[in-house]
Amino acid sequence: MALKFPIFLDAQSTTPVDPRVVDAMLPYFTEKFGHPASRNHPFGWEAEAAVDEARAQLARLIGARDAKELVFTSGGTESINLAIKGVAEMYREKGNHIVTTVIEQRAGLDVCKRLERQGFEVAYVPVQPDGLVDVETVRKAVTDKTILISVMFANNEIGTIQDVAAIGKLAKEKGIIFHTDATQALGKIPVDVEAMGIDLLSCTSHLIYGPKGVGALYVRRKAPRVRIAPLIDGGGHERGMRSGTLPVPLIVGFGRAAEICGEVMAEERTRLAGLRDHLQDVILSNVDEAFLNGHPERRLPHNLNISFAYVEGESVLMGLNKETALSSGSACTSSTLEPSYVIAALGASAELAHSSIRFSLHRFNTAEEIDYVGQRTLEVVKRLREMSPLYELAKEGVDIKSIQWKAE
Numbered sequence: 001m002a003l004k005f006p007i008f009l010d011a012q013s014t015t016p017v018d019p020r021v022v023d024a025m026l027p028y029f030t031e032k033f034g035h036p037a038s039r040n041h042p043f044g045w046e047a048e049a050a051v052d053e054a055r056a057q058l059a060r061l062i063g064a065r066d067a068k069e070l071v072f073t074s075g076g077t078e079s080i081n082l083a084i085k086g087v088a089e090m091y092r093e094k095g096n097h098i099v100t101t102v103i104e105q106r107a108g109l110d111v112c113k114r115l116e117r118q119g120f121e122v123a124y125v126p127v128q129p130d131g132l133v134d135v136e137t138v139r140k141a142v143t144d145k146t147i148l149i150s151v152m153f154a155n156n157e158i159g160t161i162q163d164v165a166a167i168g169k170l171a172k173e174k175g176i177i178f179h180t181d182a183t184q185a186l187g188k189i190p191v192d193v194e195a196m197g198i199d200l201l202s203c204t205s206h207l208i209y210g211p212k213g214v215g216a217l218y219v220r221r222k223a224p225r226v227r228i229a230p231l232i233d234g235g236g237h238e239r240g241m242r243s244g245t246l247p248v249p250l251i252v253g254f255g256r257a258a259e260i261c262g263e264v265m266a267e268e269r270t271r272l273a274g275l276r277d278h279l280q281d282v283i284l285s286n287v288d289e290a291f292l293n294g295h296p297e298r299r300l301p302h303n304l305n306i307s308f309a310y311v312e313g314e315s316v317l318m319g320l321n322k323e324t325a326l327s328s329g330s331a332c333t334s335s336t337l338e339p340s341y342v343i344a345a346l347g348a349s350a351e352l353a354h355s356s357i358r359f360s361l362h363r364f365n366t367a368e369e370i371d372y373v374g375q376r377t378l379e380v381v382k383r384l385r386e387m388s389p390l391y392e393l394a395k396e397g398v399d400i401k402s403i404q405w406k407a408e
């Protein structure tokens with residue numbers, strides 16, 4: 001089959017909406033347009049039933065006991081804000097300390113920075129060179145004032161999957177609320193709030209082949225019952241935790257997307273990991289000084305993050321971007337030219353942090369597309385290195401670090 005350009009390999013910034021999801025959504029824009037809070041007529045009942053169904057679909061995907069534990073929001077960013085700020089406000093009397101990690105997505109980090117300005121103390125736990133958080137380091141960071149541990153499930157740049165169950169267990173032992181940003185993990189790998197001891201879980205629809213502009217926060221109701229202060233006051237929707245008319249078509253799409261992920265996850269994981277491993281082999285066996293970022297096994301099946309020494313990540317993207325959509329960092333940071341703070345947190349040099357490329361695959365990618373991208377990446381990196389004086393010097397055996405760049 002002829003390839004269709006541009007090829008999308010940036011599926012950790014967003015995913016295309018699955019046509020089955022669009023089909024499920026369409027009637028809710030037109031004939032089924034009711035307001036789910038309209039309790040006194042069939043339009044409202046129909047909309048409410050659709051929202052309930054979506055809540056149940058999502059609850060099944062994360063192993064929640066009760067669909068009422070899910071609060072719909074506008075997306076991952078809002079869910080993370082609601083979780084962390086909501087706990088901070090509700091439990092302030094109990095303590096003012098939060099434990100998180102240095103590789104959280106911007107939303108988590110920026111919320112913590114704001115809370116610090118408001119008098120909270122935050123411990124930012126480092127990660128190991130493979131991107132894993134050491135659970136013992138989390139344990140040591142906990143104080144008697146800690147009210148929340150917030151650790152992302154899987155990273156958006158390097159795909160590293162944390163030992164969430166161990167962190168959940170630790171949080172339980174200490175009686176601390178545990179939040180995880182599962183935005184990248186949901187629908188891709190098994191997530192189980194009960195088995196993993198998760199109290200709050202943030203997720204978003206647009207990364208699981210659903211529409212943009214809708215997400216959810218799981219809020220545990222039992223053992224323990226977690227309470228959060230709302231960010232938005234108003235009509236008291238979503239049991240007072242998130243007021244505002246629910247976007248029914250988006251919620252229906254999110255629910256359907258979750259249902260499909262549950263059905264295809266096992267097969268899709270294997271298929272995408274196979275394509276990803278092939279791409280990785282092609283690149284790493286043909287390019288010298290190319291390094292895999294993140295944990296080689298404990299990572300999302302569709303993620304591949306590689307640093308190419310002596311080459312700027314941005315230049316690789318520019319060399320490829322007419323035909324292939326990739327990212328040199330998270331979608332939110334790739335508009336700046338700052339090196340990736342996630343790769344830097346692994347202990348990589350600034351040069352290698354600048355040279356990282358993220359390939360992320362999705363449900364509709366084909367083996368032909370992956371072959372094409374692999375070959376083109378080899379060509380572009382080769383061409384860029386031919387133009388790189390540093391690469392030339394390194395090949396001549398010069399120790400780049402020993403060079404004195406400034407004229408005296």
Ligand SMILES: Cc1ncc(COP(=O)(O)O)c(C=O)c1O
Pocket residue numbers: 012013074075076077078105107152154155156181183184203204205206215331
């Ligand atoms: C790990 C992670 N958390 C949170 C978000 C934000 O989600 P949203 O775009 O739905 O606000 C993203 C977005 O890509 C993400 O990758």
